[in-house]
Amino acid sequence: MTTQPRMILPAGQRAPVLSMQSVDKTFNGNVVALQRMSLTVNEGDFISLLGPSGCGKSTALRLIAGLMRPTLGRITWEGGQGADDLGVVFQEATLMPWTTVAKNVWLPFRLRGQSFAQVKDRIEEVLALVGLEKFANAYPRELSGGMKMRVSIARALVTNPRLILMDEPFAALDEITRQRLNDDLLNLKARTGATVIFVTHSVFESVFLSDRILVMAARPGRIIREIAVDAPYPRGIDWRTSPEYAQIARETSDTLMSTLAPEETH
Amino acid sequence: MSATEQALGRGKTENTAMVDIDELAFARKKRVEAIAKWVLPILVLSLSVWIWDRIVVVNAIPHYVLPRPGLVLQTLVDDWHTLYPSLLVTLQITLMALAVAIIGGVGLAVLFTQSKLAEMSFSPFAVILQVTPIVAIAPLIFIYIENRMVGLLLCAWIVAFFPILANTSLGLKSADHNLRDLMLIYKASRWQRLRYLQLPSALPYFLGGLRIAGGLALIGAVVAEYVAGTGGIGSGLAFRILEAGYRLNIPRMFAALLLIALTGVVIFAITTAISHFALRKWHESALKRE
Numbered sequence: 274m275t276t277q278p279r280m281i282l283p284a285g286q287r288a289p290v291l292s293m294q295s296v297d298k299t300f301n302g303n304v305v306a307l308q309r310m311s312l313t314v315n316e317g318d319f320i321s322l323l324g325p326s327g328c329g330k331s332t333a334l335r336l337i338a339g340l341m342r343p344t345l346g347r348i349t350w351e352g353g354q355g356a357d358d359l360g361v362v363f364q365e366a367t368l369m370p371w372t373t374v375a376k377n378v379w380l381p382f383r384l385r386g387q388s389f390a391q392v393k394d395r396i397e398e399v400l401a402l403v404g405l406e407k408f409a410n411a412y413p414r415e416l417s418g419g420m421k422m423r424v425s426i427a428r429a430l431v432t433n434p435r436l437i438l439m440d441e442p443f444a445a446l447d448e449i450t451r452q453r454l455n456d457d458l459l460n461l462k463a464r465t466g467a468t469v470i471f472v473t474h475s476v477f478e479s480v481f482l483s484d485r486i487l488v489m490a491a492r493p494g495r496i497i498r499e500i501a502v503d504a505p506y507p508r509g510i511d512w513r514t515s516p517e518y519a520q521i522a523r524e525t526s527d528t529l530m531s532t533l534a535p536e537e538t539h
Numbered sequence: 540m541s542a543t544e545q546a547l548g549r550g551k552t553e554n555t556a557m558v559d560i561d562e563l564a565f566a567r568k569k570r571v572e573a574i575a576k577w578v579l580p581i582l583v584l585s586l587s588v589w590i591w592d593r594i595v596v597v598n599a600i601p602h603y604v605l606p607r608p609g610l611v612l613q614t615l616v617d618d619w620h621t622l623y624p625s626l627l628v629t630l631q632i633t634l635m636a637l638a639v640a641i642i643g644g645v646g647l648a649v650l651f652t653q654s655k656l657a658e659m660s661f662s663p664f665a666v667i668l669q670v671t672p673i674v675a676i677a678p679l680i681f682i683y684i685e686n687r688m689v690g691l692l693l694c695a696w697i698v699a700f701f702p703i704l705a706n707t708s709l710g711l712k713s714a715d716h717n718l719r720d721l722m723l724i725y726k727a728s729r730w731q732r733l734r735y736l737q738l739p740s741a742l743p744y745f746l747g748g749l750r751i752a753g754g755l756a757l758i759g760a761v762v763a764e765y766v767a768g769t770g771g772i773g774s775g776l777a778f779r780i781l782e783a784g785y786r787l788n789i790p791r792m793f794a795a796l797l798l799i800a801l802t803g804v805v806i807f808a809i810t811t812a813i814s815h816f817a818l819r820k821w822h823e824s825a826l827k828r829e
Contacts, residue, residue, distance in 0.1 A: 338720070338724050339723075339724065340720055340723055340724065356726065359724060361720075361721060361724050363717045363720075363721075365717060367715060367717040367718055367721060369718065369735075369736070369739065370821045370822070371739045371742070371820075371821045371822075372739075372821075380721075380725070380735070381725050383735065384722075384725045384726070384727045384731055384735070412820055412821050413821075414821060414826070
């Protein structure tokens with residue numbers, strides 16, 4: 274089975290995929306992790322949730338993933354959530370060490386009762402997409418950190434989900450690997466038309482990758498500003514070194530710093 | 540061939556300065572260790588047996604107090620027709636107890652992880668069974684259970700099942716949290732989560748428990764036989780030791796003891812090998828470090 278890549282339309286013409294309406298999440302009745310978060314995710318968006326630790330960005334991701342339920346507000350999938358609609362990449366590669374790369378990527382299908390033979394072509398296709406076609410039969414321990422993360426991304430992509438959630442996926446990698454994976458991620462996005470929500474605490478990463486940056490603040494966790502990054506894809510080294518990039522990074526950084534100001538006066 | 544040896548080989552053939560003194564010393568140390576690993580234990584064991592023999596000869600100790608090692612071996616051969624059936628009996632009880640311990644231990648561990656209520660209800664019983672010495676429980680068991688074989692089996696099982704239960708429970712609970720989240724996100728059923736995540740995660744722990752349980756099953760079988768005594772149908776190796784003791788047939792006691800010890804070693808070797816082959820592809824414990 275092969276899947277046709279989705280077309281990415283210009284911002285403004287994109288159909289909504291998922292929306293969060295005034296979502297609150299309160300833990301133990303008094304810890305407000307997330308306050309009145311509203312967000313419409315459109316098909317083809319690359320959204321970064323950027324903020325300091327404790328700003329609720331991971332909570333937001335867990336809510337969208339359905340791992341917990343909002344205290345108030347609603348999260349709705351356009352047309353309902355199907356079985357294959359969501360792919361997730363965690364901060365660690367989160368692979369099963371006891372089985373091969375290909376079998377790891379098979380997992381989402383396996384849980385739907387599809388045999389390996391049935392989806393072998395799709396698994397090979399997606400492994401080729403992340404550049405690991407030669408490692409299908411390798412065990413995770415034989416791979417480097419960056420390669421493991423590629424397997425994790427392949428697993429998230431394999432069902433061609435409507436939305437991919439990435440929770441600081443490259444935070445544990447070295448800078449060189451991280452930049453390569455950033456480049457490759459944009460490539461993948463261009464080729465698959467995936468919609469991505471990307472959690473990060475790196476200003477530069479968010480500006481490089483996304484077309485929408487949601488800057489978040491802590492205590493209580495909330496979105497304080499949305500910054501649009503209009504630069505066209507594909508983006509590469511030219512974008513990383515352009516004045517516009519520097520300017521948006523500056524603006525994003527200032528916004529982020531403004532959220533930290535009250536804490537410094539403590 | 541290790542990287543070091545490759546470097547060495549290249550250094551020799553191309554006659555380049557690929558190898559420094561440290562590397563040479565390291566390579567030599569590895570060679571010595573590889574040989575010593577096999578030679579040393581054999582040497583020390585042989586030496587101990589030889590000293591045993593000398594002590595008996597020099598002090599003229601009579602064979603009904605301490606037999607010479609040669610006599611023990613001779614007895615083993617001569618009495619093989621009585622010892623061999625006994626070995627089979629002990630082995631049968633041990634292996635059956637181990638099999639039931641695996642089924643019971645893994646079964647209970649799975650039940651405990653599937654139901655918190657079951658764990659709360661039954662885990663204290665498992666602990667009580669474990670902490671009470673088997674020699675204290677065994678006489679009661681033989682009062683209430685008519686069939687000696689079943690009684691022996693029950694004793695050996697009580698001793699052997701706990702390490703499997705404890706280790707497998709720990710393993711089932713130690714599945715990676717992110718993988719568990721992933722299972723939730725992909726809406727895996729309870730059975731799928733058990734089959735694809737928890738059981739494979741628990742495998743190394745289970746195999747660790749199996750190695751302990753293998754030895755304990757043998758100990759349980761032997762201890763139970765002692766408690767059951769000579770009055771029953773008993774004809775295992777422990778019974779032979781008791782019987783030989785009453786007849787002051789010390790060489791036969793040693794011969795039976797030797798068989799029990801060898802059985803224990805073989806069980807350990809087999810469970811270790813199983814563990815190695817099951818984990819060699821992926822688990823840290825079975826991987827060779829470069």
